[in-house]
Amino acid sequence: MFNYILKRLLMIIPVIIGVSILSFLLIHLVPGDPARMMLGERATPKQLEELRESLGLNDPLPVQYMRFANKALHGDLGRSVRSKLPVTEEIARKFPATLELTLFALTIAVIVGGLAGIISAVKPYSLFDNMSMGMALFGVSIPIFWLGLMLIWLLGVKFHILPPSGRISVGVELQSITNLYILDSILTGNWKALKDCLAHIIMPAVALATIPMAMIARVTRSSMLEVLGQDYIRTAWAKGLPGRLVIFRHAFKNAFLPVLTVIGLQFGYLLGGAVMTEEIFSWPGVGRWLFVAITARDFPVVQGGILMVALVFVTINLLVDILYTYVDPRIRFD
């Protein structure tokens, strides 16, 4: 096992190098000169030239890449060309926001989606099954911006139950330690902030959860159906075991593997930033940050941001693979 993990960790290196080259080339080869994007209508040739020079854009691409790679290895991802904020500092601020939202959304998705999938599989083609699978279809097809705006309108404006958007209300003080606001408010014992942050996270988390929830429900259902049809389950029923034990202990544990794969993939995917959700709910996370950077050709942010997202994705994949061995003891990596 240890050898396997080591091997996988080593494999991350070429992946990250590949991703860094790709993201570097992508942002430098697409049309649109960063210097010109920054200066807009007001650019004079002299200013353009000076800006290009100061951003190092006049050097050959390999030189620029090596400079970026060298700095990145020393933990310096440069500064945003727009805001001059250090990219690492920004990651430390944006990533926790996205992580917090993702954890919440996935929790909702796993519990609701998983339960719906299991019940549907136990009672296939029942009213509940049809309804929940119909809802799941609705969930994967619903446009998030529409759902988000409807939620804000209904819960935020019409009934004033939840704050419309943002992470924390204006005027609520919170000392940030990890930048995971909910964790920070627990750590500092700031219950007012905790309540406020939880109220803020519900709507974006629900909106973000719809697609993974629907996918988890469908995968759970089909995987459960397959397992429930097997002989050992019939034996378990025949032994007279209580239903809960058969379904959760015997069936679900074995049906969980594909579900875990979906959860892992969705987790990595959502951590890359959910642009739409973050945009609608003014959630200052990774997705919106990268999106703005790409449109502004803010290349240090794009390079650094994508590198971080790739690293997270690869790590989560590794974690999911390791989790496999716990879920299914037949899997051995050695």
Next chain:
Amino acid sequence: MQKKILLVCMMMLLGLSLLIAGCGGEGTSDQDAGAPAQKSDNVLVWGRGGDSVGLDPAIVTDGESAKVTINIFDTLVEYEPDSTAVRPALATDWSVSEDGTVWTFKLREGVKFHDGTDFNADAVVYNFERWMHKDHPLNNGECKYWAYMFNGYDEDSMVTSVEATGDYEVKITLKEPFAPFIQNLAMFSFGIASPAALEKYGEDFFKNPVGTGPFKFVEWIPDDKVVLEKNEEYWGEKAKVDKLVFRSIPDNSARFLELQAGTIDIMDGVNPDDVAAAKANENLEVVLRPSMNVGYLAMHMEKEPFDNVLVRRAINHAINKEAIIEAFFTGLAKPAKNPMPPSLWGYNDDIEPYEYDPAKAKALLAEAGYPNGFKTTLWAMPVPRPYMPQPQKIAEAIQADLAAVGIEAEIVSYEWGTYLEKAENGEHDMILLGWTGDNGDPDNFLYVLLDKDNAVVGSSANYAFYKSDEVHDLLIAAQKEMDQDKRAQLYKEAQEIIHRDAPWVPLDHSTPPLFMYKYVKGYVPHPTGVEKLNTVSVQ
């Protein structure tokens, strides 16, 4: 076992959040259900689409940054609240020498920066030295607006020296007479920063801004909010609100919902479609910002058939501006007849616009030798701009108008950076573009956009490549004239010649709407797009 604990924890978190959702209401929002008629706290929250890029006015160039910094920093002179005429601010009085090259400013006494240090002549000199000299450690070629407004750094700069001639007197020497100088100094970019704070924070001054303005900086959470608080020691009218918060809410619809929920008090960047809904809401008010921009169609005058003035006039007659403004600006713009907006002094209102008249356009085309029209290209921007929200659709409308008089125009578009670059190289025939004013001086429109000095292939801002000596002489004379009335006269004359030569079809001056609660009092939108908010109250 560990997995179980994790699961239980997650369940508890979810349960807790649902509990709050269920019994919510109190604490989540300080307003009652329905749109609030008044506020409970003395805080003004401004909702906007983007975040500030930085908070050091000398470096930033974007409106979202300027909106904040103008409240933290004062300039030597400032604009009147409702026009671009200048009035005293940190300088109480000023005079200019006979030859127009030496400006002497008397400074306000007893003013302190937010960090407690004194504002005086040395502070002013320090700031100018920083802006002017590219090798100043806090410049590094980043003071872009200085370079832009004063022709560059060091020996290129219009300003040759700045010296303190007393504790509260500064003498600024220019290379040559340059009338827009005083207008320039009122721009947000030339806010006077605390030299002590600049030295202390260095490169990080942009996130620790210290000025003399009506508000002091409290905190900035990028992509979320900027918080300022009232400066109790302000030399001018003290702020009426205790706190001023700028929140970034990127989606226009979501921002409008926030306004309706009462979590913000005023917003800009509205969807034109929402104006009707805002007008229908009895608690809200729609205010229009006076225009300081122009959207136009330029014709490349060095290319056939646009070298013929009759063709250019024909195109002016062929385009139905009113219909375009009605359809694509939902009426939130004024049709343009001059290359500068009416909010600027020197605007020539006597000019008779080319009226929409396709028959006359056809006749002019026939007279010019194109009875059957011709084929050409029409370039349209790929991105919405303040002066043109839907350039592609506007281009299609113009295309249809031109087709009606026999001109077949193919719409061409490139990615924004490429678009500007190709336009500067003069690769277009007809092109849609526009301009937002910087300093409220007519020079900033007419000289920049239509003087022959700026019609240089590869660096043109004069996309019509309009090269009129008559106009050039007037514009240069106006730059050297210090008397504003005389300058206004020169600009009016220049506008007449430009109208006659018709290098452009001036299309619109957009007046962006803002929504705010009726309890927001004392807010006057400024044409520059940024204003000091010390006069605004929310009670």
